[in-house]
Amino acid sequence: MKVQYCSDLHLEFAQNEKFLADNPIQAVGDILVLAGDIIYWEPENFKHRFFDYVSDHFKAVYYIPGNHEFYSGKEVQILDRPVFEPLRENVFLVNNKVVNIEGFDFFFTLFWSHIPVNEELIIERRINDFYKIRHKGKKLRSPDFNRLHEESLNFLTQESKRSTADKKVVVTHHIPSQLCNPDQFRNSQINPAFVSEHYDFIADSDIDYWIYGHHHINMPETEINGTKLVTNQ
Template sequence: TQAAAPLRVQIASDIHLEFFKNKIPPLEEIIQPKAPVLALLGDICALGTEEKRPVYRSFLEQCVLKWDVVIVLAGNHEYYSDYNKKTTVQQVNEWLRATCAELKKPAHFLQDASIVLSNVRIAGATLWTDIPLSQTVEVAQSPECVEYKLNDFRKCFTSALDPNKTKENQAKARALQASDTNSWHKRSVAFIKAEAEAAAKAEQNLLVLTHHSPTFQNTSNKEGEGKEYMKYCASTDLEHMFKGIHTWCHGHTHFNGDQSIKGTRVVSNQRGYTFENVDGYNTECVIEVPRARVGCRRRGMCSMM
């Protein structure tokens, strides 16, 4: 029998609608519909400042009318907030989840969550980076460390108590710390590992979608080399997890690529800031994931590679 056509997923990230000073350009200038599924991999628009939210909601409303399925991730910039307001990560997650559910056709907000489309398991997360203790202010005792340099630790806020009780803890908001993002990183890693196991058990291919990058290999601009703190701003070495993952798509680095590492395809398609000229952004970037699990030949079945 003829093999089923692969699942086609269009990807885009780092559109940064918040930086458009005037009117947002037409959707087709940003993304041209070329696949049934659209995955927005974060940094689409800052949402901690409430006046930007209608812009993002309008963008999503257009997307759900053009694609059969829309998947939404939060990047670090989605959480950026004014210091006086201190909108928390938890509140932004709450808004995104509610907004995606309220659209004319609901979108899927994936924060350590997954969906299965046509026998392909899709797992999504922000996947904050893993910041070593040597890159924290307390240990480094120097401004040349991630926790000092990165705007995330000045412009993102969190509830000081139970992160699941947003409203009760609104008054307790404080700036993010590396200990917060490291904790979320570990939670996302555990989630992705569990999804890989579930996909294998169900004989599904796994597509992982994250904002931050899962490898240091060719995912960031070479200009950052030589500055130790730069690598931990964007990526974590998770190549040991690649086995069992068909494709891993990410954003965040404003550096586009398509490569194979340890049998896993690693792809990014990032537009970048309005004042940047990011090479390689494609308004029609589509990846394909076979509906039959790669590697099932070991069980005498088939291989779709």
């Protein structure tokens, strides 16, 4: 089985939509993993021809939402429960779910990030998530962000320990370690909105691969105690 992966296509922008129509994804894998920020979470958007294309060219497609999926009004509390929504017969929107494929366990979760209390104010002022995303009828706040992150981390902790699969693959939108962050971002004041440091969690796990996205930089493969961290965005 070959797994192909990408993220951050941002089809809500016309220039990206046109580029992908002119330069469609070349299928070299059996399974396609989409690690978030593909298109706004709206029923009409899920009719987009992109999903027809990937359905026709891959055996199965698994798609986790990113933060931008919620920029058009879909309230983020939908993630308070696991998500497994078929968009086509073989295309699935997933979050906080484990899917076993040919002996591999895939752990799908958006992951968010953890924002320290002393950095909440500047991040809420500068990051669009806190203007665009709604939670129970109100603007998203840092405590909501952190709760969602903790839920994702608890999901990964519990399910990865429970798994007896031969191989374990984690798929998140947000970034799990500063080792996956480009140098130009590491000292940014808004860095906590993108990445949380989980080096120890990864090093102590038996996760084989971790696919991530979010910062729009194709970083080289990174390894933490046998776990390969990879991205394609």
